[in-house]
Amino acid sequence: MEPLLFYGVPHGCSFGAIVALEWSGCPYRLCRVEMPVQTRGALFSRINPKGKTPALLTETGTLLSESSAILHHLAAGDPARRLVGDQGSPAFDRVNQALAFLNAGFVPMFTPLWAARYMAEDDPARPVLTAFGREHVGKALDQIEAMLEGRAWLGGDARSIADAYFTGVIRWVEHLDAARLADRPRVQALAHRLEDDPAVRFAHAIEAGEDAVGAGGFLGRVTLEDVVGRLAA
Numbered sequence: 001m002e003p004l005l006f007y008g009v010p011h012g013c014s015f016g017a018i019v020a021l022e023w024s025g026c027p028y029r030l031c032r033v034e035m036p037v038q039t040r041g042a043l044f045s046r047i048n049p050k051g052k053t054p055a056l057l058t059e060t061g062t063l064l065s066e067s068s069a070i071l072h073h074l075a076a077g078d079p080a081r082r083l084v085g086d087q088g089s090p091a092f093d094r095v096n097q098a099l100a101f102l103n104a105g106f107v108p109m110f111t112p113l114w115a116a117r118y119m120a121e122d123d124p125a126r127p128v129l130t131a132f133g134r135e136h137v138g139k140a141l142d143q144i145e146a147m148l149e150g151r152a153w154l155g156g157d158a159r160s161i162a163d164a165y166f167t168g169v170i171r172w173v174e175h176l177d178a179a180r181l182a183d184r185p186r187v188q189a190l191a192h193r194l195e196d197d198p199a200v201r202f203a204h205a206i207e208a209g210e211d212a213v214g215a216g217g218f219l220g221r222v223t224l225e226d227v228v229g230r231l232a233a
């Protein structure tokens with residue numbers, strides 16, 4: 001069985017896992033999950049009891065959650081290890097370090113901004129959370145800018161699962177008006193370069209529910225109801 005990725009819309013960090021699947025060239029299917037209605041519902045809790053996307057039903061029928069675990073699983077499926085390098089090598093360590101920073105040091109800095117986004121306009125906590133979120137997203141962006149010194153990609157000379165994950169979360173900077181990307185020219189250049197990548201264009205089309213033509217690995221869409229029904233059978 002080919003892997004099945006559960007991706008969340010709108011604006012999910014799971015976008016990066018779609019990009020990684022396209023880059024990997026492996027066959028796969030996709031299941032769309034509406035956030036927060038479906039992520040917090042009974043059906044999806046059978047897939048990931050934490051109620052978060054991405055989730056992956058692997059080729060052996062195991063359910064996997066957490067972006068880093070999923071991205072590493074996808075990278076390991078490529079015998080040439082093009083998206084991560086060999087475990088224990090300096091290249092692998094650089095990719096893993098960049099991915100860990102994005103997942104644990106960058107993405108959580110947006111939490112106050114997401115919270116502020118859904119608050120009443122006149123809630124006194126709103127400007128406090130907004131200022132706090134902007135400060136910390138800005139600091140994390142400065143650290144990514146430093147990481148990119150002398151590198152074409154987050155992990156070094158070659159694109160990797162860290163860059164794939166980056167595509168899904170860097171867009172939050174603009175969406176949440178968190179910081180000025182123009183003040184971090186290396187981050188901005190990488191973001192712009194990736195926007196032109198066919199896998200990124202494909203992932204946008206998938207999120208938009210449009211007909212999407214990928215590199216060949218995409219085998220089609222499955223509904224959450226169908227997957228959960230089949231798991232229960």
Ligand SMILES: N[C@@H](CCC(=O)N[C@@H](CS)C(=O)NCC(=O)O)C(=O)O
Pocket residue numbers: 008011012013014035036039040051052053054065066067068103
């Ligand atoms: N630690 C998880 C967090 C994933 C996560 O926060 N996913 C969000 C979208 S980016 C989600 O599914 N939210 C749905 C909800 O909270 O209802 C990971 O890194 O994969």
